[in-house]
Amino acid sequence: MTNEIHKYQAMFLLDNEEVRKGFNQAKDWVQTCLEKHNIDVKVLRLWGERALAYPIGGRKRATYLLGWLEASGDAVNEAKREMYLVGPAFRLVFLRTEEIPAEEMTFGIESLEDSAVEIPDEIEEEMAEMPAEEEKTDEEPAEKEADSSDEPEAVAAGEDNKEN
Amino acid sequence: MSSKNDRTFDFKNVEELQTFITPLGKIMPAKCTGLSGREQRRLKTAIKMARQLALLSYGVQ
Numbered sequence: 001m002t003n004e005i006h007k008y009q010a011m012f013l014l015d016n017e018e019v020r021k022g023f024n025q026a027k028d029w030v031q032t033c034l035e036k037h038n039i040d041v042k043v044l045r046l047w048g049e050r051a052l053a054y055p056i057g058g059r060k061r062a063t064y065l066l067g068w069l070e071a072s073g074d075a076v077n078e079a080k081r082e083m084y085l086v087g088p089a090f091r092l093v094f095l096r097t098e099e100i101p102a103e104e105m106t107f108g109i110e111s112l113e114d115s116a117v118e119i120p121d122e123i124e125e126e127m128a129e130m131p132a133e134e135e136k137t138d139e140e141p142a143e144k145e146a147d148s149s150d151e152p153e154a155v156a157a158g159e160d161n162k163e164n
Numbered sequence: 165m166s167s168k169n170d171r172t173f174d175f176k177n178v179e180e181l182q183t184f185i186t187p188l189g190k191i192m193p194a195k196c197t198g199l200s201g202r203e204q205r206r207l208k209t210a211i212k213m214a215r216q217l218a219l220l221s222y223g224v225q
Contacts, residue, residue, distance in 0.1 A: 011176075019179075053221040091216070093213055
């Protein structure tokens with residue numbers, strides 16, 4: 001590792017439970033942690049709140065925080081190590097880039113009102129999916145009945161064979 | 165030597181990346197995507213980063 005300063009793009013997955021307590025609180029924690037390790041945070045903004053492609057630690061949704069930074073490789077590694085142990089971020093990725101896009105620089109370190117970040121309740125989502133599952137469960141007993149009606153015939157046929 | 169016409173892929177652009185993934189969730193080979201070796205490696209890196217961030221799934225959705 002060298003102490004050369006490079007530009008990085010970083011993405012943080014924040015726990016929605018922590019973001020519900022306050023988006024700015026979670027974002028400030030990430031920013032403080034990065035700055036503690038001598039990382040120059042150029043941009044830190046909300047990228048979106050979305051469903052995960054696969055569940056991570058029981059979480060089905062997460063809030064994505066996008067950052068553009070200037071730091072040394074050592075500083076990035078130390079920050080990563082700390083953020084995986086404590087804090088609202090449960091997954092993070094750092095990608096070295098050549099330059100920070102001008103349109104990203106306009107965002108700066110974004111502060112939003114807590115009401116601006118809408119987080120749907122995971123339980124409500126599961127409830128919305130329930131009717132489709134109920135329809136399936138309604139069909140199953142009919143199939144079972146049909147199966148059970150077949151079985152005695154098969155047994156009867158088997159008994160006939162034995163008799164023969 | 166890198167050409168200016170080389171295609172780059174952003175791990176955040178999920179819709180674009182999904183066009184290079186088979187229904188079983190595998191990355192399409194270069195002979196299907198028509199990308200150069202360098203572009204195919206960039207595509208692979210972008211897809212793997214997107215998978216790590218749960219933007220794309222590892223297998224069948």
